[in-house]
Amino acid sequence: MCEKCETGVEILTRNGEGRRNFLRGGAAVAAAPLAAAGFSGSRAAAQPSDALAQSEVQAWAARDTDGTFAPYTITRREARPKDVVIDIMYSSICHSDIHTYKGDWGMPNFPLVPGHEMVGRVVGVGSEVTKFREGDIAGVGTMVDSCGECVNCLADREQNCLNGTTFTYDSPDQVSGGVTYGGYSKRIVVTEDFVLRIPPGVDLAGFAPLLCAGITTFSPINHWDLKPGQRYGVIGMGGLGHLAVKLGAAKGAEVVVFTTSQDKLEDARSFGASEAYLWSDEEGLRSQMASFDLMLSTVPVAYPMQQFLNMLKLDKTLVNVGALFPVEGAHGMMMGFGRQSLAGSMTGGIAETQRVIDFAAHHGVAATYEMITPDQIGEACERVVNRQARYRYVIDMTAA
Known part of the structure; x- marks a missing residue:
């Protein structure tokens, strides 16, 4: 057991490197395919040429502040050279999703597709992606982009981007226009700098809540x-x-x-x-x-x-x-x-998020959860509000 895991402040990057160089290291590329190989219940990955194209994707959206969820079709952009395309396997319900659709932090943009705790399979990578390959298992958390240039971004605190963090849902979409759509959907396209590697041999559904909670x-x-x-x-x-x-x-x-x-x-x-x-x-x-x-x-x-x-x-x-x-x-x-x-305190940067994923895998930590299907989202959200969840609801997107 390494000393850094047990004592002192967690080191966010190796040898002082920025998180982009660290996350692009060879170990990151090597570890994730093992997780993909070990998962037996997944669908076959799409052909790269199909996966990289703009696609119409099944999602589940809140239509009003009462949390009435219904199927909704969204458009995912064509993958750019540095984009990763992920077919979502598991997406969990965070209380933030409920605060958002209820308008507790200001009125959202309806239809709203929440979800910022997701794990899935990489089905396509852009031509300049170095961190992932088709078939890898990856995660997406609370944000999908930032300026990458301000003092906070350079300090691995993209969540505090001075020019405006792009959060995973209901945030101005700086690439496609409109607003971002989250993980209550079957696919997502994210620049590789905001995609997390999921170690092999872990409970994938139990790791989804690590991406926010x-x-x-x-x-x-x-x-x-x-x-x-x-x-x-x-x-x-x-x-x-x-x-x-x-x-x-x-x-x-x-x-x-x-x-x-x-x-x-x-x-x-x-x-x-x-x-x-x-x-x-x-x-x-x-x-x-x-x-x-x-x-x-x-x-x-x-x-x-x-x-x-x-x-x-x-x-x-x-x-x-x-x-x-x-x-x-x-x-x-x-x-x-x-x-x-x-x-x-509120969420963490990408390097620190990767740190908690690796720490949890090393120590055998995962969320305690109850699996649901997309048609149960509204009911599960009400149970969260009524303090009946034990302890996270995870949506099985493979069953949709």
């Missing part, structure tokens, strides 16, 4: 340098939170979970937590005061945070990755007395 929870662990033996609190244990627990445990941290669901206490321990408490357990929460080196809030709605900020040691940080709304209940005097930090 995994990197969203791993990036703070990496940035705030969570070390083995440190106390790490996870607030909320849904799609994001259960991966936060698994990844923290894989880092060797002492993981403690805080949940509002009685039936998740035992699950938390099975995922690697050493302790788990209900929010209503006042005595249990008091016992955790001033004891944590890092806390991660994965709850998708705003709530009073001060009771959890009080659990931080002096000079430590609570990172919010769940509620992308105005923060509630943080008390300036109390934060000042404990010199506590409340921070935000």
Whole structure:
């Protein structure tokens, strides 16, 4: 087991190289075909000449803020020289998809095709692609392009592109015009710099959620340098939170979970937590005061945070990755007395996303999920809203 996997901050690129050179290394090309060869239930890859052409693709779109999903045909562009064409096998439902179609962050463009956690088979590559070959298994996450030139992009933080990140769905499409369409579809075309390699021998459906939920929870662990033996609190244990627990445990941290669901206490321990408490357990929460080196809030709605900020040691940080709304209940005097930090984080760059995929494969981490078919998307989204998901819904696009 390498030292970098167990201690210190994760190194995002090898020997200081930019992520584009790193991801184009020979090892990246060699690993993915093994995963393709090991998957027995896939369809045959299309002929390259057909796969590279513009195509009409079956998708499933939300038609309104009620989440009424129906089949919808979209156009995928003709592949450019640096494009990768992927037939999507598995695409998972993120709470962000629900916030988007409900208009929680502003009215979306309907029909809306969500989905930014997907794994599939490469069926075509442009003439200048070096990272992938037909038959490889690849993933696409929360973004599909950025300027590549600003200070943030050059620092491997494409998600913070100063000239405008192109997100995977409902984002202005800088190539084809209109808006981007996501992974609730049977095919996607993406420039190779935003395609992730999926290691051989993993649960492909269980790896799809790593493309958003995994990197969203791993990036703070990496940035705030969570070390083995440190106390790490996870607030909320849904799609994001259960991966936060698994990844923290894989880092060797002492993981403690805080949940509002009685039936998740035992699950938390099975995922690697050493302790788990209900929010209503006042005595249990008091016992955790001033004891944590890092806390991660994965709850998708705003709530009073001060009771959890009080659990931080002096000079430590609570990172919010769940509620992308105005923060509630943080008390300036109390934060000042404990010199506590409340921070935000949202997804991660491409190199860091590849890092969490490789880390998860090395440590045997994958999402816990329930498989559904595309006709069940609307029902599954409602179950997510009602906190009934255990823990990610993954759409089987091969069954469509």
